[in-house]
Amino acid sequence: MAAPGMERVPVREQDPLVRAKNFDEVCLGYNAEEATEEAKRCLNCKNAQCVTGCPVHIDIPKFVKEIADGDPEAAFQTLSASSSLPAVCGRVCPQETQCEGKCIRGIKGDPISIGKLERFAADYAREKGIKPAKCETKNGKKVAVIGSGPAGLSCAGDLAKLGYDVTIFEALHAPGGVLTYGIPEFRLPKDAVVQPEIANMAHLGVKIELDVVVGKSTTIDQLMEDEGFDAVFVGSGAGLPMFMGIPGEQALGVFSANEYLTRSNLMKARLEEYDTPMPESKKAVIVGGGNVAMDAARTALRLGAETHIVYRRSEAELPARAEEVHHAKEEGIQFNLLCNPVEILMDENGWVRGITCIRMELGEPDESGRRRPVEIPGSEFEIECDTVIMSLGTSPNPLIASTTPGLDVNRKKCIVAEEATGVTSKEGVFAGGDAVTGAATVILAMEAGRNGAAGIHEYLSKK
Amino acid sequence: MFQIVEAAKVCEKTYHFKVEAPRIARSCEPGQFVVVRLDEVGERFPLTIADYDRESGTIDLVVQIVGASSARMCELKTGDALMDVIGPLGNPSDFVTEPIEEVKKVRKLFIAGGNGTAPVYPQVRWYKEHGLECDVIIGAKNKDFIFWEEKMKAVATNLYVTTDDGSYGRNGMVTKVLEDLIAEGKEYDSVVAIGPMIMMKFVCLTTKKYDIPTIVSMNPIMIDGTGMCGACRLLVGGEVKFACVDGPEFDGHLVDFDQAMKRTVQYKTQEGRALLKYQEGDTHHGGCGNCGGDE
Incomplete structure (x- = not known):
């Protein structure tokens, strides 16, 4: 029996076998009683390490104390001072490697469930109709934000709180970026969580113009010269899905995870009343081990497919969050680790009928520090399947860089920007998120958005 | 919403729409396309820009009835609106x-x-x-x-x-x-x-x-049209290309047409079912191979 206060208050979840057949949220969150009890475990450290682990530097001891004191509204305002999307972050941040990873409580017992407490306060505020505090005095300066994903929303939210007149330009027909098209409903409910967080942006005075593809419908130069924007933040996100270049990859039934998830999430293809078709699979193989791979696999499972993950390294190297892997396993997804596809097999009509993989072993660490997987000769084997979903990451979208003279990109075609300020090679243009770093996480994009907002504020204050 | 200022049948199964889309009309060039979504439940599908008027801020689209979405679009009249028109996408000629x-x-x-x-x-x-x-x-x-x-x-x-x-x-x-x-x-x-x-x-x-x-x-299956989903990939000269950001125009002598044609059937049965369901509504009684009405 552990000492009192050493274990976290468990969070309620949908039963794995039930949730494997629905798209309702997996984690049910804390109620007021559970949240208060968990918050009381916080030691309220003077020199709080959790804050240093948070990319957007939320005053964690303060908001946790406010929950412990029974004042979740105050906790929400504390969160809102640093984060524009607390209900999202409480759900999708990798807390175990950030705030919770630094928690002193974690040395001898469980760290405080900071993520679940954040979610509790944000959900409480939404249910009670409590809005973030806004800036009443406008400074008359116009900023354009390109992309309404986590980087763009976070940047826009911070700038609006500073009194800027902010317009977000979104290429798709719905705002939210990856929160809308990428992360599935069962991890991040759209109507219940994402849309209200975006509505909070409107409350702060942020305008969102949909269906505008910057780089095509208009350009950064046109926004600055013709539409009078004083600065631009580029948070356009990641881009083109990568494929392996193996034989059979053009077969019918091979999808990028982006396409598969976009159909299910943005286009709601899994619902009968929507026109967009959803691939019908009996047995799906997802190639890759990141969060996106887990999302695609768990979506395919919920749509009725027997689902397999194929990943070339071992479990320890899976880039997905531990919680996602754990949930996926609980739901019955099978992990084929240390193996790599070499060919996709087709039937006579060009449809996928299987995938040939080769077994791997781990050799010396590579430049990423992870042990390099090496093929074991002669170890090929087949997995029968009718769907293959490639989740191998993305390469940057060329639309903005190619239409913005003076905006430098690096060797990997990512936009070059200073981390602390978002400053790019072009005056008045700032950038952050996946467009700069390549595919990363929601919270890192939000950090980049905040940094960009600070950089823009500094730039425009001097002007 | 994007207002339809003119809608007319131009020939068998084919309709012309003049649509208010000032940002697109201002910047589009020959060779480019738009992605259209009719309404909340509609799918996104690409249509090449058939003409444009920078002054009046309109673009022209010509649609042939091939599936449920095009059939639905072709029922729209002057004064109706399209929920989303996104573009201009792809590269100019x-x-x-x-x-x-x-x-x-x-x-x-x-x-x-x-x-x-x-x-x-x-x-x-x-x-x-x-x-x-x-x-x-x-x-x-x-x-x-x-x-x-x-x-x-x-x-x-x-x-x-x-x-x-x-x-x-x-x-x-x-x-x-x-x-x-x-x-x-x-x-x-x-x-x-x-x-x-x-x-x-x-x-x-x-x-x-x-x-x-x-x-x-090339006009393959597409969802976002901005280089995110990868549905529109083609083999051109043995390399994977995306019609939306690398095209839509390619060197025809390098395009693998057989493979591209195969990919267009990916959703054929589902689209056929959707079209039948749309055209026949509650009177649908078989022929789709799915509802059991044939037995």
């Missing part, structure tokens, strides 16, 4: 950005098959506006599928109309007209062929014989 002196040197032939007349038109208009000459072949199954003949005649140097069954204009496929023109002594340095995939494939096989470089415009 090469000649738009090339030095005009270079473009002038190239003897150009445009070949439009079926609905391909719509995307070919703004290219030919561009030639006319820049004082350049070009020939155009319009081909269709029969006379009921010919549209915009007068409009095209007004901008083309020479226009040749043909039908597969000889019911109007010349008799035979566009490839036959191409060979006839060459036999008649016409010389071309570059061909642009736009239409059904099978037509573009055979034009390319023909121009290959004569060693005439040929550009085709």
Whole structure:
């Protein structure tokens, strides 16, 4: 029996076998009683390490104390001072490697469930109709934000709180970026969580113009010269899905995870009343081990497919969050680790009928520090399947860089920007998120958005 | 919402829409396309821009009924609206950005098959506006599928109309007209062929014989159209290309048409079912192979 206060208050979840057949949220969150009890475990450290682990530097001891004191509204305002999307972050941040990873409580017992407490306060505020505090005095300066994903929303939210007149330009027909098209409903409910967080942006005075593809419908130069924007933040996100270049990859039934998830999430293809078709699979193989791979696999499972993950390294190297892997396993997804596809097999009509993989072993660490997987000769084997979903990451979208003279990109075609300020090679243009770093996480994009907002504020204050 | 200021049937199964889309009208060029979504439950599908008016802020779209979404769009009337029109997407045709002196040197032939007349038109208009000459072949199954003949005649140097069954204009496929023109002594340095995939494939096989470089415009399944989903991938010269950001126009002699045609059937049965369901509604009683109504 552990000492009192050493274990976290468990969070309620949908039963794995039930949730494997629905798209309702997996984690049910804390109620007021559970949240208060968990918050009381916080030691309220003077020199709080959790804050240093948070990319957007939320005053964690303060908001946790406010929950412990029974004042979740105050906790929400504390969160809102640093984060524009607390209900999202409480759900999708990798807390175990950030705030919770630094928690002193974690040395001898469980760290405080900071993520679940954040979610509790944000959900409480939404249910009670409590809005973030806004800036009443406008400074008359116009900023354009390109992309309404986590980087763009976070940047826009911070700038609006500073009194800027902010317009977000979104290429798709719905705002939210990856929160809308990428992360599935069962991890991040759209109507219940994402849309209200975006509505909070409107409350702060942020305008969102949909269906505008910057780089095509208009350009950064046109926004600055013709539409009078004083600065631009580029948070356009990641881009083109990568494929392996193996034989059979053009077969019918091979999808990028982006396409598969976009159909299910943005286009709601899994619902009968929507026109967009959803691939019908009996047995799906997802190639890759990141969060996106887990999302695609768990979506395919919920749509009725027997689902397999194929990943070339071992479990320890899976880039997905531990919680996602754990949930996926609980739901019955099978992990084929240390193996790599070499060919996709087709039937006579060009449809996928299987995938040939080769077994791997781990050799010396590579430049990423992870042990390099090496093929074991002669170890090929087949997995029968009718769907293959490639989740191998993305390469940057060329639309903005190619239409913005003076905006430098690096060797990997990512936009070059200073981390602390978002400053790019072009005056008045700032950038952050996946467009700069390549595919990363929601919270890192939000950090980049905040940094960009600070950089823009500094730039425009001097002007 | 994007207002439809004019809607009209132009020929069998084919409808023309003039749509208010000022940002797109201001920046689009020949060769580019838009992605359209009719309403909340609609899918996103690409349509090539068939004409545009920068002054009035409108673009023109021509839609042929092929599935449930196009059938639904074709029921829209003047005064209705499209929920989303996104664009202009894809790259403009090469000649738009090339030095005009270079473009002038190239003897150009445009070949439009079926609905391909719509995307070919703004290219030919561009030639006319820049004082350049070009020939155009319009081909269709029969006379009921010919549209915009007068409009095209007004901008083309020479226009040749043909039908597969000889019911109007010349008799035979566009490839036959191409060979006839060459036999008649016409010389071309570059061909642009736009239409059904099978037509573009055979034009390319023909121009290959004569060693005439040929550009085709690919219109595969697409979702976002901005380079995110990867649904529109094609093999061009053995490399994976995305029609939305690398195209839509490609060197036709390098495109793997057989593979591209295969990919268009990916959702055929589902689309067929959707179309039947849409057309027949509650009266649907079988024929889709899915509902059990045939048993």
